[in-house]
Amino acid sequence: MSAMESFVKLFNEFEIQLLVLLSFTLQLFLFFAGNLRRRSSNRLLRLSLWAAYLGADLAAVYALGYLSRHQQTQQLVFFWAPFLLIHLGGQDTITAFALEDNNLWLRHLLNLVTQVTLALYVFSKSIGRHNTELLISGTFAFVAGMIKYGERTWSLKFGSITSLESSAAHRYRKELPEGTASDVAPFVGAALESMPYVLKVFSNRIVLADRRHKLENTVDDLDQMIRMVMLQLGMMYDDLYTKALVLRTRRGVILRCISEASVIVAFALFHVSEKGRYSKADIAITYSLFVGCFFLDVCSMFIPMMSPRTWAWLKAHKCHALARLSLFVFYSDIGYPKMKLRWPNSIGQYNLYRRWSTDRDLQPRTCTQHIMILLRKLFVDLFRVEQKKLFWLSKILDTEFTDVDIMIVEGVAKELTLLSSERRHNDKEWTHMAALLSWMQGNFLLDFGTGIITMHYVTETYLRKYASHSDMKAHAGLMEVCRKLSGYMMYLLVTHPSILPLNNSAELALDRFKNAHSMDLEIGQSLDPSKETLEELACMWTRLLLYSAGKSHPGMHAAQLSGGGELITFAWLFMAHYGLGDSGIIKIQLTNKDLVQDANLGRLYAFCVPPEQQRLF
Structure with a gap:
């Protein structure tokens, strides 16, 4: 017998054991790595999670199918069917990989019925062939498996767009009892109180009364506003892609307690049962599965404790001791404040100069x-x-990722407040950008994508030309902000074009630029090397970001949260709190040359060009 034949024979002999161990290993990886993607855009991490998310289901389903096809009368493997259901129930940190998984919750419900029926069939074949303690232990493990799988399907249903659109805001309001907001930091209390509004923004169910919601009336400090919006994005991620929403319901808590109690009883009965006729390897694997369940369940208890929503829910249900524990975890080194509240932690970059x-x-x-x-x-x-x-x-x-500069986040927030204040007086002066504004008001309206590309190229040319200029060296940080914003808008154009208000495809815009960009690059020659020019350039890119955010659809931002979030999502939600953008009462138009107006809504211009500068190139 050759070495390959020996290996194949050995694999066939221990195939089911290897499948069960693989399924358990994937669950461990999903639990600990699933929560990392909320703060990371790392491609390797995302690819690994995608492979593990799909592979975990395939391994468990294949193992159940294997058990149903093979008679295992004298082995312990029949006892692993309930554990495979537990694995199919997924982990608290990653219920859905993408928003589409939530929308397909009915398919998961069908899979639930199918796999539970298959596991029942596997388990029923062992009745009468094993001792009573072992069968009763397996029954309790089976209960835990069905509950776990049901939790996952329930969570997917709650996180679907249809559920968001039909859910009532009072479900969120009752999580925060009156007067409890003062127990925590101002931005935390404000985030919790305004979450019903945020839910409506994400589900695109804003009515005229909701549009009067004002962020500036909630907190009076810009830094607190930033932290509040970022915290709300984190809570929305929890609701859409984890089991957090289910575990905050009374029924969810009760079912989780039943599930964990069932595993404990199953372990106790298994431990005292007669196991002499089973192989030591199978017994060791079974003990490993039990220990793994206990370990993951204990770790899972601390995941929801990090959320301020859990504290509010416990406070509402008068669980004061657990509420204090939740607040302690929230403010500890593993809670939200120490997890770097920036959302996202990185932004994409696509530099046309090197592409x-x-x-x-x-x-x-x-x-x-x-x-x-x-x-x-x-x-x-x-x-x-x-x-x-x-x-x-x-x-x-060609796409890269770089850290989000705090100057960029603060710049977005500050520019938004300035833009909001210009509603009555369009008094923004563009002293150093007159030529660029004159070009932009016509070309951006004709083709937004080509405008982004040309302005990106002009920005890169300008920054490279004056990189070693004596007056510019002292403002390296501001130059980096301009470069990052320029690269980020190009990244959105290339990788997420549907989130931008494009007239044509990104490919067509690139072709047009390549064929005709030499005609427009002369507009950058009038820019002088100074701090004021850099400030206005950064301001222009920020306003282009805000304009794009205001024109985007809520569903796109909900989908982007699964990949680490986007800066444009932060800007979009910040604007929604101010009632700006298409989801607010005040729509933002690009310039005062834009003829597309709505007489029934307020108007605000990202760029209000003086009459003497209103000329088309």
Whole structure:
């Protein structure tokens, strides 16, 4: 017998054991890595989570199918069927990988019925072949498995768009008893009190009365406002992609207690049962599954404790001791304040100066740039493949991520407050940007994508030209803000074009720019190297971000939360609190040359160009 045949025989002999251990390993990984994606845009992490999320279900389902096909009369493997149901129930930290999983909750319900029936069939074949203690122990484990699987399906239903649109805000209001907001930091209390409004914003159910909601009347400090909005994004992530919403209901808590009690009873009965006729390997695997359940359940108790919603829910139900524990965990090193409340922690960057659409032979700085240049030379130069057909590859390899500068987050918040104050007096002066504004008011309205690309190219040219200028070296931080905002808007255009108010596709905009950008680059020659110019340039990019956020759809932002969040989502929710944007009472138009107006709603301009500067290039 060859070595390969021996390996295959050994694998076939222990196939079910390996499948069960694989399923358990994937659950451990999902539990600890699932919560990381709320603060990370790392591609390797996201790919690993995607593979584990799909693989965990496949491993458990295949193992159940294996058990149903093979007679295991003298083995302990029949006892593992309930544990596979527990694994199919998923982890508290990652119920849904993407928003589409929530919307397909009926499919998961069908899977629940199918897999529970299959597990019952596997378990029923063992009746009369094993001792009573073991069968009763398996029955209690089976109860825990059905509850766990039911929790997952229930959570998916609650996180679906349909459920968000039909849910009543009073369900959230009753979580915060009157007067309890003063027990915590101002931004925490304000975040909890305004969550019913946030829920309506995300579900696109804002009515005229809701649009009068004002953030500035809730907290009076800009830093507190920023922290409040970021905390609300974190709570929305919990509701959409974890079991948090189910575990805050009375029925959810009761079912979780029954589930954990069932596992404890099952373990006790298994431990005292006669196991002499079973293999030591199977007994060790079963004990490992029990210990794993206990470990994950104990860890799961602390996950919801980190949320201020849990504290509010416990306070509402007069569980004062647990409420104090929740508040302690919330303010500890593992709670929200120490988890870096910035949302997101990173932003995407796509620099046209070093990318596929330019003819520049710049020195590559990263491994992905080396790969992209190699592929470009291989396909474009050697095989004569059209460059635009490699655009999908450029999206993957040319996109980078960088830390969010606190200056950017504060700049978005400050510019939003300034923009809101300009509702009555359009008094924003653009002393150093007159030529750029004159160009922008016509070209952006004709093709927003081409406008983003050209302005990005002008910004990069300007920053590179004056990088070593004596007057600019002292403002390196401000230059970096301009570069990051420019790269971020290009990143959105290339990777998330549906979130921007585009007239045409991103590919078409890139083609147009490549063929005609030399005609427009002269507008950057009038920009002088000064701090004031940099400030106005950063302001222009910020207002373009705010305008884009105001035109975006809520469902897109709900979907983006699963991938670490986007800066534009933070800007969108901040604007919604001020009643700005398409979801608010005051719509934002790009410039005062925009003829698309609604007489029934208030008007606000991202760029109000003086009459003497209103000319089209």
